[in-house]
Amino acid sequence: MSTPTRILLLDDHSLFRESLVRLLESEPDFRVVAHCATVSAAIDVLQRTPIDVVLLDYDLGEERGTDLLRQLHACKSSPRVLMVTAGISERTTLDILNAGVAGVLFKHSNPTQLVDAIRKIAQGEMWLDGGIVRSLVSGVKDRGAETRNTRPLTSRQQEVLSGILDGLTNKEIAWNLKVSESSIKAVIQELFQKAGVRTRSQLVRIAIEKHAGDWLSNDKKLG
Structure with a gap:
């Protein structure tokens, strides 16, 4: 049996996190290692635990998802990052792509798209919604x-x-x-x-x- 994809979820909305965790844990090839609301908590997890994919919200209240991107180089693991967001500007999208984000997905997307996106990103591919590209x-x-x-x-x-x-x-x-x-x-x-x-x-x-x-x-x- 193949090793499950180890996932870290960073989002400041607890209800969204908890519902997303339930969705992801229903997939046999996924394992949610941790979920948290702040960049510092996410960094703490990443320094202690191997993570394959980070699901990262852009708007974290007083913080931004890019704050985590700038600190990833100091972590033991080198996870791939999927930005899961309610919406970001074109300029921000281009900037986070340049920073190495492996994909961008809107929160209103179909759950099946999220699952597909995680699997592709875990395999070293990219995920970009066609509407985002256009x-x-x-x-x-x-x-x-x-x-x-x-x-x-x-x-x-x-x-x-x-x-x-x-x-x-x-x-x-x-x-x-x-x-x-x-x-x-x-x-x-x-x-x-x-x-x-x-x-x-x-x-x-x-x-x-x-x-x-x-x-x-x-x-x-x-x-």
Whole structure:
């Protein structure tokens, strides 16, 4: 039997935490290690206990979820973070992607989406709601942000980037494009080099913020 995904939940609303814990513990492959309301309490857990995925609210009353992100490097474990929020601005979304958040999910989303998001993130993938991506791209284009046209993408690189923005795994992208998963991994490394990044979340942020007018201009799903 595989090891359950170890989850830490950080949210300042106790009723939401308790209901979410009940939902997550009904899944046999999840184990809620702890849930807390403050950044300091979360850091204390992370320094003592291995955690795979942190479910993090952005608005923690007097604190912000980004306060935890800045302190994660000092923890023994290196969990992946899913921001579960009632809503955040486009600027904040881009900033937390750059900080390494592996996904963003709205609190009003279907519980099935949350479960799917946790599983994908635990496997090293990303989760971004399609509405979030479309909103970010539209906002950047509406502002007429300057794009960098010096390093255009090949058609294959655009296809793979589109798959990443759709929240697909490497295996799913490979199946859609009828190529091997190793080929997809190679293309993703090419994208990392062109964007000057090291993670998928940073790639998404750069693609949206800096290249919406060229790298994403041919993506029909995001237009």
